[in-house]
Amino acid sequence: MSFEDFFGPQVPRPGGEAQAPTYALASAAYRDTPMEEIKKADNEWHQSTVSEGRSWAKIFRPNFGEAYSQAVIDRMLGVGRKPLIQSFGSEPQMVVEHCLAANRIRKERDQRLTAIMFLCGVLFLPGLLVWLLVFQLRATMLKADNKRVSGLGSALLAAVGVVAVVFLIRMPLTGFWGWYARGCIVLPVVGWYLAKRLCESTANNLREAWDGLLSGGSVGAKVPEAVPTSPDQAAAEQLRQSLARLSAEQQSNAVFYAGPKGILGMGTRWGSWHLAEELVPLDPVKGIHEFRAWTVVREIEKELSVLHRQHLKTGGFPEPQVKHWIVSHVGAGAKAVSRPEGTDYKVGPSDVERICNSNHFDKGERHYLGVQWPYLWDGGLIITMMTTVTVLKETLRIEVTGHALGPVNGLFSGKxxxxxxxxxxxxxxxxxxxxxxxLVTPDEVVRLSARALISWYPPLLKWLGGSIGLPEPFGLRHAWADQPWSHRFMADDALRAATPVLRAVHRAAFTVLKEHDVNMDKFNSRAGALSGAVQEASPKKADTYDA
Known part of the structure; x- marks a missing residue:
């Protein structure tokens, strides 16, 4: 067993196959814009929430990167968390590791800010409280819609500054208390200057990481706290196990159909083609040589696995991923899903075959064979064609459905x-x-310094300043994905994939039917009609029934 197998990857490998969505989502951890911007990335089916915190504690409000990093870490690594939706076309572990790395940078800054605050603030607490009160009042006034009230904020700060200078010159106190009073006026200001230098340095580092990820992903996330170096490092071991669990869940073969939302992680169903005909024996005396749905599915799997091979040396598909999926139904408004028990979160091969052969009607999971291209357009487009085979009263039904998930919202791609x-x-x-x-304003320095004092207890920071609530059921990729239909070439790619996939499915299925002595007349006629209809494929809301 290698070092990486035991400890997990600590620095995600830059480059790789189509990592644009991963880098875009990871870059959000380093952003310093207002956290309310997350609402701009909401789509029709998934909406984030923004908790405003306490109205009298606006000085503790987080920015986008602070709130996003903490929300993602809590949701994806938290103890007792709910199951996640797979993020096809991206690597959620890399995103989480960048969130951890961004939090680590901020934690190191907060530790130094806390030291500055203690020496220049807590020891001179009366002066610190006065200055904080002034900045809090100024921040509240600047948020007001009334321009006259917002203008009073800057005037208030200037007036307090003048009073402070007068107080220094004509100090009414003498001796120790006189010098202490001067310290209460001057040292919080000195601490603010030192804090400003520190905040500017950290802000530049965060912005370099933000820009680096969106410029090609040359930034690696260093997470040394996820590498236990001794048996007694329980926190590091727990973090390592949480990252391993996240990676295992990403490989699960269980997905969820959420009504009009489509298959979570794969996108909405935009098209559907059905071939359903009675199984009539070629020879009524001999009858049909018995077969099961799994026999047909295995032959279809072989055919779909070679979709990228063709005789003409021009164009063609990239190599697809062909996989057996177990699909469970959840309501469109469901806030949680459930995964198979165990450490790998997968439905075993024997259960997959049993579900394929048995679960054709009534409650329970259903089996689908999926052919997927998750890395088209640098990961911006995910095309999935799902095939299911059912038999009811000697009627064989082969259904092919198309699902498409578009690029990550442009909000995450802004440099x-x-x-x-x-x-x-x-x-x-x-x-x-x-x-x-x-880059860092005076108000921002005060905000960061105030947050640094209680950064050791994130729940209190959330209660005071607010936080971001992620859309449920949560998956990094589909939560902020746009529809591909407004992009002409992406839409063309999704539509073009339907015809060859449908024909490959029919060709494989008919091979099995012929081998088992089924009369092919009706099947050939129906397949010909479908072959013509699929050439006019267009995106529809196939999961929204007009009933």
Missing amino acids: PEAPTRTVAKTVRFWETRTIKLP
């Missing part, structure tokens, strides 16, 4: 931009110029 402001020129006042603003 960091330096803050700027457009102002009028001094002389030629009718012209404007753009000036660069500080």
